[in-house]
Amino acid sequence: MNFKGTVNIPRDEIKGLVERFGGLWNGYTWIDQTTYLETAGRDALDQLLFIEAERMANGLYEPEDCESERTVIISELQGGENDPDQLLEQELTATAFRAHTYRHPTIGWLPDLKSMTRDDLYDHYRRYYVPNNATLVVAGDVDTDDVLKRVEKTFGAIAPGPDLTRLTVAEPPQLGERRVVIERPGTTAYLKAAWHAPAATDPEFFPMLVLDAILTGAKGANLWSSFRGLPPQRKSRLYTALVDRSLASSVTGMMLPTAEPFLYTISLTAMQGVALRTLEDALVEQIDRVRSEGVTDEEVARARRQLRARFVFENDSVTNIAHQLGYFETVAGAGYFSELPSRVERVTTSQVSDVARRRLSPAARTVGWFQPIEGRP
Amino acid sequence: MTTTITRGLSPVRTVIDNGAVVIVQETKTTAAVTINATVRAGGVHESEALPGVAYLTSRVLDRGTASRTADLIAEELDDRGVALRLFPTRHTTAVTCTCLAEDFEDVLAIVLDVIRNPVFPEEEVAKRRAEVLTALRQDADNPAVRSTDVLFEMLYGASHPYGRPAKGTPGGVEGMTRDNLVAFHRERFQPASLSLAIVGQVDGHHALECATRQLNGWSGHALTEPPLPKAASGAIREQRRVEIPGKAQSDIAYGFVAIDRLDPKFYAYFVMNNILGQFGLGGRLADNIRERQGMAYYAFSAFDPSIGPGPLMIRAGVDPANVERTIAAIDHEVGTLGSGGPTAQELAQSQQYLIGSLPRTLETNAGIAHFLQNAEIFGLGLDYDQRLPERIRAVTMDEVTAAASEVLHPERAVIAIAGPPAAESVSQV
Numbered sequence: 001m002n003f004k005g006t007v008n009i010p011r012d013e014i015k016g017l018v019e020r021f022g023g024l025w026n027g028y029t030w031i032d033q034t035t036y037l038e039t040a041g042r043d044a045l046d047q048l049l050f051i052e053a054e055r056m057a058n059g060l061y062e063p064e065d066c067e068s069e070r071t072v073i074i075s076e077l078q079g080g081e082n083d084p085d086q087l088l089e090q091e092l093t094a095t096a097f098r099a100h101t102y103r104h105p106t107i108g109w110l111p112d113l114k115s116m117t118r119d120d121l122y123d124h125y126r127r128y129y130v131p132n133n134a135t136l137v138v139a140g141d142v143d144t145d146d147v148l149k150r151v152e153k154t155f156g157a158i159a160p161g162p163d164l165t166r167l168t169v170a171e172p173p174q175l176g177e178r179r180v181v182i183e184r185p186g187t188t189a190y191l192k193a194a195w196h197a198p199a200a201t202d203p204e205f206f207p208m209l210v211l212d213a214i215l216t217g218a219k220g221a222n223l224w225s226s227f228r229g230l231p232p233q234r235k236s237r238l239y240t241a242l243v244d245r246s247l248a249s250s251v252t253g254m255m256l257p258t259a260e261p262f263l264y265t266i267s268l269t270a271m272q273g274v275a276l277r278t279l280e281d282a283l284v285e286q287i288d289r290v291r292s293e294g295v296t297d298e299e300v301a302r303a304r305r306q307l308r309a310r311f312v313f314e315n316d317s318v319t320n321i322a323h324q325l326g327y328f329e330t331v332a333g334a335g336y337f338s339e340l341p342s343r344v345e346r347v348t349t350s351q352v353s354d355v356a357r358r359r360l361s362p363a364a365r366t367v368g369w370f371q372p373i374e375g376r377p
Numbered sequence: 378m379t380t381t382i383t384r385g386l387s388p389v390r391t392v393i394d395n396g397a398v399v400i401v402q403e404t405k406t407t408a409a410v411t412i413n414a415t416v417r418a419g420g421v422h423e424s425e426a427l428p429g430v431a432y433l434t435s436r437v438l439d440r441g442t443a444s445r446t447a448d449l450i451a452e453e454l455d456d457r458g459v460a461l462r463l464f465p466t467r468h469t470t471a472v473t474c475t476c477l478a479e480d481f482e483d484v485l486a487i488v489l490d491v492i493r494n495p496v497f498p499e500e501e502v503a504k505r506r507a508e509v510l511t512a513l514r515q516d517a518d519n520p521a522v523r524s525t526d527v528l529f530e531m532l533y534g535a536s537h538p539y540g541r542p543a544k545g546t547p548g549g550v551e552g553m554t555r556d557n558l559v560a561f562h563r564e565r566f567q568p569a570s571l572s573l574a575i576v577g578q579v580d581g582h583h584a585l586e587c588a589t590r591q592l593n594g595w596s597g598h599a600l601t602e603p604p605l606p607k608a609a610s611g612a613i614r615e616q617r618r619v620e621i622p623g624k625a626q627s628d629i630a631y632g633f634v635a636i637d638r639l640d641p642k643f644y645a646y647f648v649m650n651n652i653l654g655q656f657g658l659g660g661r662l663a664d665n666i667r668e669r670q671g672m673a674y675y676a677f678s679a680f681d682p683s684i685g686p687g688p689l690m691i692r693a694g695v696d697p698a699n700v701e702r703t704i705a706a707i708d709h710e711v712g713t714l715g716s717g718g719p720t721a722q723e724l725a726q727s728q729q730y731l732i733g734s735l736p737r738t739l740e741t742n743a744g745i746a747h748f749l750q751n752a753e754i755f756g757l758g759l760d761y762d763q764r765l766p767e768r769i770r771a772v773t774m775d776e777v778t779a780a781a782s783e784v785l786h787p788e789r790a791v792i793a794i795a796g797p798p799a800a801e802s803v804s805q806v
Contacts, residue, residue: 014657015656016730019656019730020733022731022733022735022737023737041736068668068671071696072667074696075626075673077625078626079625079626079675082521184623188515217455218458230462232455232458232459235448235451235456246507249508269511269515271511272511309457309476309477313407313458315407316406316475318740373623
């Protein structure tokens, strides 16, 4: 709804506001934050600031626009459900959490999307889209003092909202394995396993990041760009044990920086003809091994080198740099982002072995299967 | 931060005695280097009996060379945080990666070894063949992939290299042997078919010297480009439906055969496509289908001209109940732009956008490498980044109107729809 017109930007004039500067704009919502991104030539700076200030303070939320956007979002949700892997991810997350709001998919559940009202949306907008709950990042070929003056001019008059306290719901400890099995028409079987993971600010986040690199290859830490394309993973434990032995055609690990404890998830695509039970047994064997034997110095050293390289690669554009500064400011606080590389460098072999042993236990595991129904299509 | 394009690109290009082309562009933004080695070995070079051989070759290419085992390659790359991307297209196979500047020489050596000396071990062929078969099964269950594949088959014909799926068919892939891959590699992976782009924080002369040293001593034969058959579609409207049970959404692919990249009308088509289905959230198409009717999360057009006439394709993902309404909306926008052309404001906005977006396109090392390779493949020149804005600015209203009028005819549209059978309803999901 925040692309649909404001008090000072009529709906039909939004198109072209950024584009006339050759710019690109986008936005996304995930479990901790909503992010709007625009990249354009330096001359567009005032325009970009104006758009963001309007978005923050003057959204219209016209009732007819809410109705038209409702069906667009339902279409987005249905497009996601067309992908069995995404559907399984959603069900797995909902199964792994009992109490915490992380159990809800960001896009929402279909019945809620059908029933939420314009006022529900507007109340959310007015409550959270306030300067005291936002971080503005400007990166590029600009002068800092000049930018700060322009920001003051554009945003200075926007009144802060009431203080916001984050809804705190602690997820109770998981006492036994949970499972979800989806049986639907399809051609390919998928397996996921998830464990409760530390928040970004938990000191155990870094050993877990290294453990993920050892198991599935280092991705880096840029939610916006690092997960497109494969990581360096051919020597990783799960690639060699599962993909190179033709049990799975792909393996992915997701250890994402989040404000509160989320999940560490391993996703596998079963090779045609390989039963999910066989694949799960092979995965569990590897997890048991890393828990009982720990990891080696050599593996930790490789993971650190991979992460060091990925941190360089994922900051190769002003869009990526701005994204990372804003993302980590929001989920982990000021100063965290610049410390990422040094925190990874300090991770020790025993710390990694320790988080593997304690955190990847069978009782804390949630397993998901997507089992295609035989013979269809 | 200053992007390279602020000053314009200044690549250095050299042709080695054996015909290999090396292009180097120095940049300063990150301590990294992108290597993009593009070989003219793609789907068009496959024999009709072996569709998908280019794809399987690319999957096995980096799994062992005469002097490096698959395991050693994996170790050397993983140790440096590098993942090779092997990307086969209709005309080329690109081997690309980004590495730290300090690893440049070592990684370049691996990339060129993989291109020159792969040995295609039997065991690796078997493993990657099984992976491709699984990927084909996944594609069969993916409405977006299925609608696009069927559209291309309808546009070009099943035996046209642009009309068949890049991965091949299950039957064809199952029967593919190591000898097939060795033969394809021997025929197409030649020095004269290689264009190597190196972009990043590396001294230009040093990079050129490294590449030349590693490519010297590689000899090969001359290559010819096969003629492309004529596309199958043209005169009449055709529509085909593919049923995929259990899906919540249908995907529509709607298109025409357009022009090739070197056609003088390219820039008019480029601007016209932006107006039709790119500008903002997706041009006129998204204005109608997404913004006004709220039917789709995505509705856009894509223009992909190549050595031969490429497709102009429109895509939308919609509720199965809205398929006919969406096709009517596409017909309306295609017909309106085709018969009436754009407005002066649309033309000016799209020109401004396409010119202004160039620095962003050239912001990253990978973006620059891709741009330089494209210029190399089509012979556009080393200073193309500086000439491109003027070419876009020079496009006139009459040219865009003529381009739209030439290609945008609903009565000649080819349409593929993939989604749940008509009897299945969304409420099942």
